[in-house]
Amino acid sequence: MNQNLDFELIQSVRNVLESEFSTKELSEACDVSQTTINELRSGKRELRKTSLQNALSLYHFACRNEMNAEHIMENEKKGKFSTIPLNLSVSKVLVSFENLDLFAYGVLKQSYNDAEFPNRKDRLENLHLSTAVFITKDGKIYNCEEFGYTFNCRYNGAGPNNLVRFLQKFSNLDEAQLSQVIHANSVVEYDFQTDTIAGYPSLIEGQPITLLSFNEKLIIMLNKYENSSLKKWKESVTLESAPSDILFLTNTLEENYKLSAKIKAIYHIPKNAQNEQYSLSQLPRFQRPNNGIQIVIEYEDFEIWLPYKIYQAKGDIFENEEMNLFLNGLGITYNPEKKNFIQTLLDSKEPIDKISTLPVYYEDEL
Structure with a gap:
């Protein structure tokens, strides 16, 4: 068995056996006899020597109840990311509802599509600005769309909820805390290094x-x-x-x-x-x-x-x-x-x- 898979399976089953679920509850949910579960819990039977079917039943129970090793390890990492890997070290994500607010707050970044077409000589160009950017540890700015992310804020909809779900992967803040800031503010900044989120008002509304x-x-x-x-x-x-x-x-x-x-x-x-x-x-x-x-x-x-x-x-x-x-x-x-x-x-x-x-x-x- 693959070593990582072996660890994931065994540690996840151990998490189930050490949980507060009763032997009867585990037996009924996993279709494993109470005797087997008691022996596994007491150490009378080694986990590695139980049948694969029993081990998989207990593992699937762990996954359904968010007790599998991978899920727990991911949760333990939340709030501890100083940067996140997107083929670059991202330390912040900055999102605005209004088209010009990131410019007003000091971030002038053209949209992903515009970036593909450099300015032409002696040609007046309209700058279409990005409203969602990743900022790296060394201060470089990247359009979120470049990495397939469509974020927004100041309302409860697809773009803002995309941002909530994205940040949930990395933050100790729960969905309600993230949503409260993201849905209510014109500009949102999340800092991976401090695991903090902040909302700001619009500085340039509309298209003046x-x-x-x-x-x-x-x-x-x-x-x-x-x-x-x-x-x-x-x-x-x-x-x-x-x-x-x-x-x-x-x-x-x-x-x-x-x-x-x-x-x-x-x-x-x-x-x-x-x-x-x-x-x-x-x-x-x-x-x-x-x-x-x-x-x-x-x-x-x-x-x-x-x-x-x-x-x-x-x-x-x-x-x-x-x-x-x-x-x-x-x-x-x-x-x-x-x-x-x-x-x-x-x-x-x-x-x-x-x-x-x-x-x-x-x-x-x-």
Whole structure:
């Protein structure tokens, strides 16, 4: 007999014989005589010398009642996994309900299907983010779908219950404890090293932004600020809250991704001046704002785009009251060049049909 199988069988039968089940109960359940069970329990008969049929009957009883050696050993391991083997040493699993929450919490990982197609040069790419990742002991991030796992949270359904069942294999926490956290929270983190599970609130609900990439540069498009005439009947959109939204995003990128939040320049791009990149023609039609991209904030490692149209046809767009409030909200003071009366008058009649650029300088750079 295989040595491992031999151990499993003998140890499992011993577990049954040493259990609190009465001899009568075992005899009736296993179809083994009470005399045989008594002799096995007292040591009068050696376990190895009993018939294979009796041994298998007792072993199957052990399996049905979770007393077989393999099950007990697996239970003893629960809560003691510092990592789990999936051809890599996984130390954490992180799952979110909202598409953008892992990004907000510092995990930017493309979905498994996207990862198969690298970014193409001079091509605007839509980033589809993963909502369930394994994190290894050395900090590497892998999409759970890559290993055949579909996890979710914040509701009682297939995805969240897949996560519950998966964690039950490794955790001392019972099903109720795992379900309570997984079903009730927008973001769930399980740590194999400490055998702990934690739930967190959503930071970005819905789809207020779209993450894009152009030549490996991250671009964040603020969808909620599209104010085209087609959307005006739905809601009133202004730039008033844009600076606080932008500050949240730049803080996230600075703190979690170590990207500089210093603004290099701000561009105003009239629709008729938009090139192929800013017109978003490379994106699916349903993802293109009707205004295109009219305000671009350029940082060292990323850009923030707003599909917001400022309704001014002539003059200096950066002197526009709405634009000025927006700049002030970003901590930027616009100081236009001093011009004489005639030049000011001429400029005020100049149509806004070209890209306007506002370089941004900081005191420590002057």
